[in-house]
Amino acid sequence: MTNPQSRRTLLKGVAAGAVAVGWSAATGTWATAASAAPGRYSPLPQLDGVLETAPQVLADFSADFGKMVTGTPRAVLRPGSVQDIVKIVRYARANRLTVAMNGQSGNGGDRESHSSYGQAAVPGGISIDAGKLATIHRVGATSATVDAGVTWASLLDAALTIGRTPPALPDYCHLSIGGTTSIGGIGGTVQKHGLLADTVREIDIVTGEGQLVTASAATRPELFFAALAGAGQVGIIVRATVRLIPAQTTATIMNLFYDDLATFAADQEKVLADGRFSHQSGEIVRRPDDSGWRYKLEAVTYHSGAAPDPARLLTGLRDDRAALQVVSMPYRDWILRLDPYEVFLKQEGFWSAPKPWLSLILPASAAQRFIREVTAELTPGDLGAGFAGVYPFLTSKITRPLVALPGEKVAWLVDLLRFPPPGDPNIPAMLAQNRRLYDRAVALGGKRYLVGAIPGMTVDDWRAHFGAKYLPFRTLKRRFDPGAVLTPGAGFFQ
Structure with missing residues (x-):
């Protein structure tokens, strides 16, 4: 034989x-x-x-x-x-x-x-x-078709040659399009364009039965919506058609600082509601004298030609105006802003060390309470060379059904993107903290984002996470992957 x-x-x-x-x-x-x-x-x-x-x-x-x-x-x-x-x-x-x-x-x-x-x-x-699947097949005025292994950075460069850009991009762009859309993919334009998965128009996907299928919202929608943000449970995305929009040439970045959480949160939700910025994010950062935490609102406007007047854009906001930082740079440089940071992390050994990240989504009604609880126990050592992201978005912008969200119009992302130093002995304690903070978030009506390190996730935890979507999701898993061949690491159904 x-x-x-x-x-x-x-x-x-x-x-x-x-x-x-x-x-x-x-x-x-x-x-x-x-x-x-x-x-x-x-x-x-x-x-x-x-x-x-x-x-x-x-x-x-x-x-x-x-x-x-x-x-x-x-x-x-x-x-x-x-x-x-x-x-x-x-x-x-x-x-x-x-x-x-x-x-x-x-x-x-x-x-x-x-x-x-x-x-x-x-x-x-x-x-x-x-x-090994990294071909950009087509770039047009409104969309691009790419293999799953193409990175967002590669697509960005290809699109910019004709004056276009993906509307939603991750903060770190050297990630595969298939991988990010399989988990959702979040960034600072979620307030306007949703997740990266929300910008996908069509996919080619290999199901767990070994069938190559083209799926979209109109054709095989049950497979399309189960694949995007479905963590590889119903199939392997091998090609995607992603929406493109006209690109601006320049980004003007305004960093606003707050000592008071309530004022920071109110301003974040104010600019979210009126949509005055192209990109909106935020962080928990140390005060200049290292006496504690304060909050940064990162507001960015994309434009071509002359820079806008910051005073006009910041009207009605109550930040510490004396601490305001404003800088303009080419759009591409802004999108790839983490590249120099990556070089530093690799040179100093942070990149190759364990990284117990935590990504949670809180309902707006509980976000301030939760952030206060986090900052009360958070130390600079808990982040290392990393950072803590906090910002709101409209849940209506998320159109992919398997993305678990709080049941409110506004939700807050709370990210502990830790980069501990090499050899840090506190990794087990950080993982335990992640689990405790996750349980607290769930008690407040929160959910987790699929990226992150939360130990001890059980089938019951995942059932609670997906809520009413869990059983239909499991049915689709059994339909498209009856042999349970695909992506066991997610652990949703085991």
Whole structure:
């Protein structure tokens, strides 16, 4: 029962000459051409790319950005085509293996999974390198069609050549479009354009049955809406059509500072309501004398030509005007503003250290109470070289049904994007704090964003998180992934 294949379709062996030709369920290992007994393994399909089992490759796909959870796959698919993913999903289902897409995005030649707590891990299964699907197929006046492994930074540059931009972008743009839209994708334009997933018009997706399907709000809507912000549970997004809008040339950034939380929150919600800024975010920051926390409202307007008058834009706001910071820069420089910060984090070792992030969404009615509780126990050491983001958005802007939101018109994102120093012994304590803050947020009517490190999440926790959407979501999971092949790291239904 041999299976002749071209050299490029074979698994790269652990050692020269040890070429794997298929999976042996009897031994739970990959069979090699040198040692496999005829008929004792399931032959691999012919592939355009390669499936690798070299120890270093498996190690590279075992960890993620968070550096706290590991899950070593048995093989890594470097797809040469979308059909490779179709074949491998079918093969995995037939052989009771699991599969997960791994974003493998990044900047400066570095590539890694950007999940933070094992969400993209597939221990014992097959990890798919999304970075091998990185073609920008079309960029037009109103939309672009791209492979799932294309990063937002790459799409941005392609769109800017014709004066266009994605309307919603993450703060860190070197992330794959497939990965971010699978979890939602949030940034400082959520107030106007929703999540990154809200800007997707159409997807090509490989279901857990190994079917390649095109889906949109009009065609196969049940699959479309379950895939976007569905954390890879019903299929693997392999291509997406994303909305584009005209791009401005310049960003003028105004940083406003507040010592009083109530005043900060009122101004945040005021500018949210009147929509005067293109981008709106905020942070909990240290006072200049390091005596405690204060609050920063980051307000940005995009424009071409002369800069707007800050005094006019800031009318009616009650910030500490003497502390106001205003700067203008090219639009692209603003969008990629975290690139120099990334260089610093990598040089100082923060990037490669464990990062127990926490991302929560609070109803506006409870946001101030929760933020006060957070700041009462938050220390600079809890953030390290990271930051704490806090800002409101309109829940009506979120149109993807699997995004769990508080039941109010306005919600607040509360982000603890921690970058502890290398060797910090307090990671377990930070994880425990994350769990405690999450439970407190839930008690106040809050939800979690799918990015983050919250230990001990149970099926009951996820059932409460999704609420009335949980059972319909589980039904769609069983329909489109009946063998439970896809993305086990999410843990929604296990």
